[in-house]
Amino acid sequence: MSHQLCIVLDFGGQYNQLIARRVRECGVYCEVKSYKTSIEEIKKLNPSGIIFTGGPNSVYLEESPSISKEIFELGIPVLGICYGCQLMAHLLGGKVSSCETSEYGKTDTYYDKNDTIFGYIQDMPEKAISWMSHTDYISEVPEGFKIIAHTDNCPCSAMENKEKKLYALQFHPEVNHTEYGLKMINSFLKNACGFTGDWTMKNYAKTAIEDIKKKVGDGKILLALSGGVDSSVAAALLSKAVGNQLTCIFVDHGFMRKNEGDEVEKAFADWDINFIRVNAKEQFMSKLRNVSDPETKRKTIGEEFIRVFEQEAKKIGTVDYLVQGTIYPDVIESGAGDAAVIKSHHNVGGLPDYVDFKEIIEPLRMLFKDEVRQLGIELGLSEVLVWRQPFPGPGLAIRIIGEITDEKLEILQDADYIFREEIAKAGLDHKINQYFAVLTSMRSVGVMGDFRTYDYTLALRAVTTTDFMTADFAKIPYEVLETAASRIVNEVNHINRIVYDVTTKPPATIEWE
């Protein structure tokens, strides 16, 4: 694929992926690379712009991540953000010192728009809010640099050397709290680097389809379809490229949301692919009898899933390619070292050991989630499928606390359906990133009509998040919660109490098991 490239050099900050997403939002293709990438390799990649990310360190400590000064001599424009900004100053002979007053959060910032990188942003005022997070600051700018922003506490919040095309921002333009932040990134990309904005999902679809055709020839392809956004978009892309050389196996474990199994089947009914749905609910339920430990549940479902998939795949015989719905954040994260295992995630992509195939293809490997959605729309998938909220591989099985029974599954499906319906009616479905019901194992006393009840407590969970690694509980208006709760207790048997989960992640997780 030929398009201009921007490199985001990762110095270990927490917003690195966000920077890359913002660059893509500006219509510019970018890749995140480690700060350890050699200058030779960078030259080979031939980027039209480079961005240094933030990071948790102090530039003057010996062990802090750094890079050769040569990078500034390549003639490629560089933008340093936060730590990246300080590193640029430090390496080029400026001085970085410890702040007397650290700056955290929203900060009034004064910008110089006179013939600077900010000057291109016509509607930007000379004073606006930026989002800061630093305990060091640039106390002396390197030779040839001009200070182009400051705050009441910090004499240099941004600097530039226009001639050498070097720019540095002490604050984080990638976070929404920085007013005009995206426009600043865009200004760097378009005005300093000369990017034309050639990265669109329309172009991507076209070239990806051509590339897949070339690669696959008349080979057979197998894809595990979960009905989630990633596997659905991958299926759509491949079907456009190779039609019925593609077989999709959809293992319905019975723990989908209400009507969802049928919806997935319907969505692919008219596509020119081989679509196999395996209704395996009984098989899964029999393995889960008397199982109430969350990790055992997850492992049992994961293993059974592979078994069922394998049985079906064997019927097809040898395939040439197995598709995985890996997306770019997984690629970046897998390079980030070993995080502690909080829960063993089950993803329907990961089956390579169990099926005979020659090669894996990952057609979404370079895309962020929002790009995957745009691509889905471009390829003609329905809004409902494309905007489907994330759903865990083990499905409702991990939203029923304790042992799963048919009755509990039905209760949860009905209650969850009502909650989702009310969220959509209130117009919140695109604003809240994930929302669902959890059937707890707790029962309590209630009264209905003149009778005492002793029934289940249902929990409602709704979160807002950008990366699902941290999350806030959604501040749903009381009226919406009230309508949902009242409908659920009236329309679904065996629920007489409803609670709303108001914990953030951490310390809680999004799912309950």
Ligand code: XMP
């Ligand atoms: P937690 O509960 O860990 O969830 O805060 C973070 C996100 O991951 C989803 N999730 C899963 N996704 N397979 C998946 O594909 C899984 O086994 C799984 N478990 C949790 C969860 O819904 C949330 O979006």
